[in-house]
Amino acid sequence: MSSKPQKHLYEEIVYVLRGNGTTTVWNEGQKPLTFEWKRGSMFSPPINTWHQHFNGSGAEPVRYVALTNAPAVFNMFHSHEFIMDNPFRFKERFDGDTEFFSGKGTSRPGLVWESNFIPDIVNLNLHEFSVKGPGLRQVEMELSSNTLSSHLNDSPVGVYKKAHRHGPGAYIIVLGGRGYTLMWREGQKWQRFDWGAGSMMSPPNRWFHQHFNLGRENIRQLALKGWGQKFPIGGWEQMFKSTETGGDMIEFEDEDPAIREMYVEELKKEGLELKNLPVTYRKHA
Ligand SMILES: [Fe+2]
Structure with a gap:
């Protein structure tokens, strides 16, 4: 089973509580990227990118918890269309870099x-x-x-x-x-x-x-x-x-x-x- 593809003008952080699967992320006209996750994984589809989640098991459900700033964004714009169907691409956040979800990272000051x-x-x-x-x-x-x-x-x-x-x-x-x-x-x-x-x-x-x-x-x-x-x-x-x-x-x-x-x-x-x-x-x- 999978979720429907969606994109939105608010941020989302996903933490996987149970199960395993994959997520595919893409911008219109760019090659989709897919990465695998499991219990304990954390990821964030970059703002306003298309993304779709797939359960990796035919039998076990997936459970995840996510934080979004959707309420603040909806309060500000009052437009479902503007937030859920907006063509703007935030290139400085994500521009199709194939290593984007490789799991690499950088330590910075402030822990x-x-x-x-x-x-x-x-x-x-x-x-x-x-x-x-x-x-x-x-x-x-x-x-x-x-x-x-x-x-x-x-x-x-x-x-x-x-x-x-x-x-x-x-x-x-x-x-x-x-x-x-x-x-x-x-x-x-x-x-x-x-x-x-x-x-x-x-x-x-x-x-x-x-x-x-x-x-x-x-x-x-x-x-x-x-x-x-x-x-x-x-x-x-x-x-x-x-x-x-x-x-x-x-x-x-x-x-x-x-x-x-x-x-x-x-x-x-x-x-x-x-x-x-x-x-x-x-x-x-
Ligand atoms: Fe606190």
């Missing part, structure tokens, strides 16, 4: 892996990212010259991350491990959300969110999000800068001590110990 097709994100090289929590490793993925982007991170057993906040449009998919997330709007009490492999969550606009590992394996979270570093829309530095210096990340020293106390209790129930370094509170002592 970035820039590519157009990632055969299996499990094989990506993660970089030390302890600014957000001890032992945290992360890679940012920029595909097909999009403004949308994604990241994958890995956080150890017995560890929780710092809280931070940002705009709407980040969708977190738990690929492995289990735990919980606290989310709250400034000045309000937090809400707790428990999750495991396969869960998905999206922190509301400007709500603080903070992730806690409660399992015996590292947690792996994939985030599909409406902003990246190649075409920044602002606020990137803010997300990892202390709230005490005007940023949007709460350092462990500045958080409500009840957050850590609760995590220690929860770990105890699991027979686990806290691995975060001891903290001296600045405001709440």
Whole structure:
């Protein structure tokens, strides 16, 4: 089975959850390119290129999750025809390069892996990212010259991350491990959300969110999000800068001590110990 060919004036990032198959991408009048994907693959048909997906199995369904900026584009133009049947070709994004979906890529500053097709994100090289929590490793993925982007991170057993906040449009998919997330709007009490492999969550606009590992394996979270570093829309530095210096990340020293106390209790129930370094509170002592 296959999807119908389509092209559209919005970006799309596809992550394959299950199954395998191929996708064919082409511009009118150019030779089509076909590449194979499987569970764990990530790719992005460049904006306004024709593309068609094919299930590689006669028996097993394919399941994928995709982030698009279609709502914003439809809100802006109010024209199905303009968005879904537009002849404009973005040559600087894709011009029929036969190596486009080869899976090659380039490492860039900011923990970035820039590519157009990632055969299996499990094989990506993660970089030390302890600014957000001890032992945290992360890679940012920029595909097909999009403004949308994604990241994958890995956080150890017995560890929780710092809280931070940002705009709407980040969708977190738990690929492995289990735990919980606290989310709250400034000045309000937090809400707790428990999750495991396969869960998905999206922190509301400007709500603080903070992730806690409660399992015996590292947690792996994939985030599909409406902003990246190649075409920044602002606020990137803010997300990892202390709230005490005007940023949007709460350092462990500045958080409500009840957050850590609760995590220690929860770990105890699991027979686990806290691995975060001891903290001296600045405001709440
Ligand atoms: Fe976040």
